Amino acid sequence: MADEIVEQQTALRQRxxxxxxxxxxxxxxxxxxxxxxxxxxxxxxxxxxxxxxxxLQLFAKACQARRILEIGSLAxxxxxxxxxxxxxxxxxxxxELDPKHAEVVRASFxxxxxxxxxxxxxxxxxQHLPELVERGPFDLIFIDADKASYPHYLEWALKLSRSGSIxxxxxxxxxxxxxxxxxxxxxxxxxxxxxxxxxxxxTKDHPGLTSLLLANDEDYTDGFxxxxxx
Ligand code: SAH
Ligand code: DHB
Ligand code: MG
Numbered sequence: 001m002a003d004e005i006v007e008q009q010t011a012l013r014q015r016x017x018x019x020x021x022x023x024x025x026x027x028x029x030x031x032x033x034x035x036x037x038x039x040x041x042x043x044x045x046x047x048x049x050x051x052x053x054x055x056l057q058l059f060a061k062a063c064q065a066r067r068i069l070e071i072g073s074l075a076x077x078x079x080x081x082x083x084x085x086x087x088x089x090x091x092x093x094x095x096e097l098d099p100k101h102a103e104v105v106r107a108s109f110x111x112x113x114x115x116x117x118x119x120x121x122x123x124x125x126x127q128h129l130p131e132l133v134e135r136g137p138f139d140l141i142f143i144d145a146d147k148a149s150y151p152h153y154l155e156w157a158l159k160l161s162r163s164g165s166i167x168x169x170x171x172x173x174x175x176x177x178x179x180x181x182x183x184x185x186x187x188x189x190x191x192x193x194x195x196x197x198x199x200x201x202x203t204k205d206h207p208g209l210t211s212l213l214l215a216n217d218e219d220y221t222d223g224f225x226x227x228x229x230x
Pocket of ligand 3: 171
């Protein structure tokens with residue numbers, strides 16, 4: 001009986017999500033190409049979902065973004081959503097560690113028609129961030145790379161932003177179950193989880209930020225941390 005109710009609720013949630021996606025966040029060929037290219041090159045399938053992509057666009061529009069910075073490009077899926085929110089004279093820089101990923105990103109951006117307004121910088125994000133000071137301030141910053149470094153990325157996001165900029169970090173909800181488990185067992189918390197927990201704490205307490213966690217993935221177990229710079 002309980003199983004049946006869970007199944008019904010899951011089906012209902014999936015139908016609601018499919019309806020919202022179809023109405024407000026349909027994928028075109030460019031976005032689908034990026035997903036397919038990721039698959040073909042054996043990259044992990046860890047992209048944001050279409051509703052999250054549309055939400056990124058909404059945030060970009062809300063702060064009238066002309067300069068966007070993304071940390072962690074993978075195959076360009078989230079980058080396409082973001083770049084498409086830019087005006088004609090806008091620009092997006094995306095940072096990617098893996099040169100193989102970066103190649104796929106460039107192909108995806110070309111397919112999606114956003115090659116001209118985007119730039120892929122290859123290497124560890126921490127190496128590129130200092131050189132971006134003279135290219136800022138960025139109106140929107142999307143953090144989605146190695147989770148252990150999120151607190152450092154926040155530090156740089158604050159340096160690279162202006163009053164009214166929006167800073168979004170993916171995967172900031174998933175750290176809580178690990179925390180609760182380890183609290184019971186008094187064990188070690190891995191570096192990724194620690195990075196995410198610290199990021200949430202820093203954004204919550206920062207006097208220069210107004211922040212909120214949104215459990216906005218498929219099953220409410222992960223989602224965005226969203227901060228507006230005051
Ligand atoms: N934003 C993407 C998903 C990113 S997955 C999307 O939603 O479509 C995380 C990416 O961050 C991977 O491609 C990984 O190679 C990259 N990454 C990991 N560590 C990094 C680092 N130190 N600097 C830059 N990119 C990094
Ligand atoms: C995973 C998901 C992500 O969105 C990400 O940025 C990194 C890893 C994952 O599910 O493993
Ligand atoms: Mg992510």
